[in-house]
Amino acid sequence: MISGVLLDLAGVIYDGEDLIAGATAAVARLHEAGLPIRFVSNTTRSNKQAILNRLERFGLSVASNELFTPAQAARDWLGRNERSPHLLVHPDLAPDFHDLAGGKGKALVVGDAGEVFDYRTLNAAFRQLIEGANFLALAPNRTFKDADGKLSLDAGAFVAALEFASQRRAIVLGKPSPEFFLSALASMHCPKTEAVMVGDDAETDVAGALRAGLSHALLVRTGKYRRGDEKRFRSQPTATVNDISAAVDWIVATRSV
Known part of the structure; x- marks a missing residue:
């Protein structure tokens, strides 16, 4: 069962100054499915308000308490x-x-x-x-x-x-610290056993989430992903998918299993 979703930003939602194709619609689908979302970013070159402003420009209205940095x-x-x-x-x-x-x-x-x-x-x-x-x-x-x-x-x-x-x-303090993942989940009252992480970094996003006890972690082939990343680290992704749209397909299909 999946009752909460953690999404990385750089490489998953946007790539530099460009929105990744289908990202806005994918986030909307998660909302329509009734799944709470927290955005968990390791970006440390931008302050929190700048990140929120960037998401707003991309058509994503994200509240401050939904973004963890x-x-x-x-x-x-x-x-x-x-x-x-x-x-x-x-x-x-x-x-x-x-x-x-x-x-x-x-x-x-x-x-x-x-x-x-x-x-x-x-x-x-x-x-x-x-x-x-x-x-x-x-x-x-x-x-x-x-x-x-x-x-x-x-x-x-x-x-x-x-x-x-x-x-x-x-x-x-950021990913892959277990406390970072768990604090984001706690803010939406989601047990780690019912959570999924979506990221482009097989080490900090995926292996980190799985070591923190999340049931699922999906690796997307966008952003910093390089061929073979899914096999580079001991905790391997639950699934490797093309992009955020494919990740949401997987989540929606799996959420009640």
Whole structure:
């Protein structure tokens, strides 16, 4: 049985500045079927409002509480633990942290900083860690599909470098953290045993969701997908489908089984 759906955004709903064919109709079909949806994105180059605005331009009206981002998870963590952030993130993400200050200590927050990643910024982050700051990784993705259609380095390589240098393990807040998936499911009162995840990343989206206990995870052949991804990781997809439209076909056909 399926009673809730988690959807990735980049590579599933849109690809850069282009809507993936059939995505709006596919989301509408899930709504018509009475299935609640949460959008779970590891995007850390855009703040939450910018993502919501992009979805609106694509004709998808998504409420703030329907979109889960690693930056939101980081804000919650910082508040609960009374830490102020040292940010190593893309400038466009900084607004999501603008009103956080004070606290009992520091936490390094690392996202996909893009061109901001250089020796100076990485060394400053390293020094925060050896001085005792907590270590938060918004996402550990290896790659993302860049504007030129090719894969580029994502934040995971830089997180790994800081882990190696500092001999500290980062707390991962976005996918594939089980807590990230489960918090999205909790917001729509959906048991993990009745949930399905749809993503284009076989590692963070699919294997991560299955390790978190979700019953189903579908891999789409859009976005960053490359041939053979479905067999690269130990937790393999429930099904591999062409795109979001085919994923919704599968969900609707399977929901009562």
